[in-house]
Amino acid sequence: MSAVILALAAGAVIGLALGALGGGGSVLAVPALIYLLGSSPVVATTASLVIVTITSVTALVAHAREGHVRWRTGLLFAAAGIVPATLGGALAAHVPAAVLTAAFAVVAGAAAVRMMRSRRAGEGAVAVRPGRAAAAGAGLGAVTGVLGVGGGFLAVPALVGVLGMRMRNAVATSLMVITVNSLAALATRADTVEGLDWAVVGPFVGAAILGAWDGKKLSAKISGHTLQRIFALVLLAVAAFMLADAAV
Template sequence: MTALVLALTAGAVIGLALGALGGGGSVLAVPALIYLLGFSPVGATTASLVIVTLTSVTALVAHARDGHVRWRAGLLFAAAGIAPAMLGGALAARVPAVVLTAAFAVVAGAAAVRMLRTRPPADAAVTVRPGRAAAAGAGLGAVTGVLGVGGGFLAVPALVSVLGLRMREAVGTSLLVITVNSLAALATRAGTVERLDWTVVGPFVGAAILGAWDGKRLSAKVSGHTLQRTFAVVLLAVAVFMLVDAAL
């Protein structure tokens, strides 16, 4: 299978995940870029940030139109994560590839387990606690910078379990967090962005954007609990695969 076909296929799947689940795009993009398209871990994390940033903006617009974005909670998360994301991005190039892969797997697995153990809250009023939102946002920003992920696969469970948002609102709000954190992390990786293979990254982005629109429509037809469990199972499977690969 050619690199173009692989890029289009992987991009469509990742866009679908971002549109429907508000996360999981980067946690799928990084292994796809490494194992299917031959990118180095550092190159894959940088390309993932580009892909996820552009796709998240598209999905965010769609979710915002339906009123599923909690702007205050999202901006608190995002603002607290900007500096840690930039610092993490600057440090990422110094982390050995095997450590980067193993750390990615561990974080993804932990998030998946937490999601499987937490049920979406009932449709009650939500009170956003600024301190908790800022603390969680700073942690997410650091992970985004170092691991090259948008942070959605951690933002969604944090927004659900820490702040008590309903799943659909957590999905929409996480896209705002992903966009800001990814842009901050990319600001420290300008040199590596220039060296990306755009004949692969370009089609990947295009397919992901189209997939995000389909994912948004899917999210309107599936229950929040089903979305949450699907999201967690995918994360756990990817985490196990990458951890085994790092250990070999």
């Protein structure tokens, strides 16, 4: 199967995840780029940031039109992560590929467990505490920079479990956080962007954008609790596979 066809298929799935779940795009994009398209971990993380940034903006517009984005909380969350994301991006170039893969798997697995154990989406929503939002955002930014992920697969659990946000709002708000963190991380990887294979990345992005619109429609038909469970199960599967690969 050609690289372009694989890129189109993977992009569609990743866009669907971003549109429906507000995250999961980069946690799926990195493995797809490494195992399906043969990219190195460093190139894959950079390409993932490009793909997820563009796709997230597209999905964010759709969610914002329906008023689901919590801008104040999202901006505070995202702003706190800009500096850590930048520093993490610079550090990533010095971390061995196997360590990056293992760390990626551990973080994804921890996020999945947190989502599985958190309250039902929409139950017991609490008032947002600025200090808690800033601390969670800073931690997310650091992970984004080091692992080359947009952070949605961590932002959604944090917005739901730590800040008490309803799943529907967490999905929408996380897209803004993803965009800001990804741009900050990309700023430290400008030299690696030039080396990307745009004949593959371009179709990947195009399919992801189309998938994000379908994902947005899907999110309106499935309950927040169901989305939360699906998200957690996908993360656990990806984490187990990558951890096993890193151990080989």
